[in-house]
């Protein structure tokens with residue numbers, strides 16, 4: 001991992017045991033490579049390394065007996081701080097139902113995460129209702145209904161011939177009648193560059209007035225993560241992010257990219273396909289994982 | 293990169309940036325740029341106009357080693373079996389629908405095997421694609437053994453004298469040993485029924501995936517003998533540059549690309565077009 005590579009770098013450049021600013025520069029190059037290999041976006045890496053460089057040439061590193069370890073500590077701290085900060089709590093509206101909208105690219109894990117969030121809320125003695133607003137993907141509604149059945153959570157649907165805005169409008173109405181205190185809206189996957197579909201999301205937002213708009217993003221996403229996150233955030237104003245498939249072996253640099261470019265908190269992570277595989281986001285664990 | 297530029301360190305840095313942002317991968321990019329730097333020196337190339345064709349050629353040579361790689365190697369006188377594998381959500385089921393349509397249009401009799409017996413709505417999803425493409429789907433109940441479904445589908449395809457059998461499998465992450473074992477079993481069951489099958493095992497890769505795609509190609513290759521790649525969601529802004537490293541290291545060719553969510557959004561891979569898009 002990075003620790004070994006920094007050791008190698010130090011072996012080559014170390015003279016009399018004292019580390020110079022030039023030595024730190026070589027170490028920062030290793031950090032940069034490690035972050036790029038972890039899929040952190042090119043520009044985010046540039047900004048991050050510039051931020052850290054200053055601390056990395058500080059006394060704590062230059063005077064340390066283990067400068068390699070010290071650099072890692074500095075980088076790890078900075079990464080953790082960057083990705084952490086806010087609590088991963090879900091919003092609660094003063095006037096129920098609290099409305100949560102799930103958005104993101106095709107196949108990211110929105111429908112599955114919608115089910116997981118419903119279970120999470122159930123465990124907290126809430127009564128969520130799911131709204132099937134994906135009218136495009138074959139058997140999308142069926143997929144959500146099967147999850148609802150597994151969890152014993154109501155699913156509102158008007159089939160795939162009705163406009164999603166109307167589905168959401170009637171779904172929220174139904175949730176109020178049934179005294180459900182949370183509404184989770186599953187939307188169709190779409191490209192951030194599909195104007196018509198992004199406009200549809202905007203219309204759903206206008207109708208539903210959500211308390212949370214969560215961008216669901218696949219942890220194995222590469223450089224494109226910044227484009228996707230930035231675009232969804234600019235067009236909708238996200239409230240948070242759900243990072244899925246973290247049970248894989250990807251380093252997950254997309255987490256840093258998304259946080260850096262939107263400033264929005266990663267609230268939950270998906271750790272599997274089952275409905276109980278949802279965990280709060282731990283920035284320190286993510287930092288170590290990214291650094292490899 | 294398209295305007296006339298002096299070939300200097302700034303030029304190479306900008307090139308690195310473009311390629312890394314296309315998910316080509318930092319190691320592959322450094323190798324390629326070092327090569328290019330040497331060739332520019334050797335051939336005394338001083339402007340970008342002279343270097344760009346060299347660069348394009350380099351990439352195209354990696355991606356399109358020989359013409360026949362881009363087509364599918366299926367027998368023309370008996371049943372051809374294609375197994376679709378890959379991680380969760382990449383587009384396996386959708387790609388099968390599109391490919392069924394392609395084969396049907398070419399006059400072939402196609403059958404689909406609903407090998408994802410795990411995920412909610414998976415069988416229904418494939419059935420809708422079967423309807424759209426006008427082909428039959430062999431399925432069991434949800435929760436049944438995927439190997440049994442595929443076995444059943446082979447029997448049905450042979451007795452109905454089908455030309456092509458497309459087998460869907462559940463998405464799975466490559467680091468899940470039990471799921472990769474399950475996939476290996478499906479592969480072995482196919483082999484046992486038809487010794488030279490599956491004639492193609494296609495790894496479906498999402499163009500938005502970063503460096504993890506290399507690990508996917510390696511481990512799926514070990515579990516199920518991957519013969520080619522379908523690169524999906526190229527209609528987005530991701531470039532899918534990771535396929536260059538995959539071709540370089542594992543000699544796996546991209547056979548098709550997915551360009552959307554409709555029945556006809558599947559195209560044979562064109563190396564030149566792909567490389568031009570990398571620099572767009």
Ligand SMILES: Nc1nc2c(ncn2[C@@H]2O[C@H](COP(=O)(O)OP(=O)(O)OP(=O)(O)O)[C@@H](O)[C@H]2O)c(=O)[nH]1
Pocket residue numbers: 104105106107108109110111112113134137140187188189190216244245246247248269270271272273277380381411463465
């Ligand atoms: N291993 C793992 N698989 C996941 C996770 N989250 C979702 N999946 C799987 O990823 C695939 C896609 O999930 P979906 O919920 O259908 O994704 P989606 O975003 O709703 O897809 P579209 O509606 O087509 O845009 C399914 O196979 C899920 O089981 C996770 O955290 N870990």
Ligand SMILES: Nc1nc2c(ncn2[C@@H]2O[C@H](COP(=O)(O)OP(=O)(O)OP(=O)(O)O)[C@@H](O)[C@H]2O)c(=O)[nH]1
Pocket residue numbers: 106107137189191378379380381382383384385386387408411414461462463464496524525526527528549550551552553557
């Ligand atoms: N834009 C775009 N979307 C695609 C493409 N291929 C598939 N999709 C979408 O990606 C999502 C996932 O597709 P699926 O076919 O369910 O993927 P899968 O690999 O079978 O998923 P699992 O079985 O859950 O692992 C769906 O919303 C598809 O419509 C493509 O080429 N372009």
Ligand SMILES: [Mg+2]
Pocket residue numbers: 110111112134137140187188189
């Ligand atoms: Mg969905």
Ligand SMILES: [Mg+2]
Pocket residue numbers: 384385386408414461462463
């Ligand atoms: Mg599928």
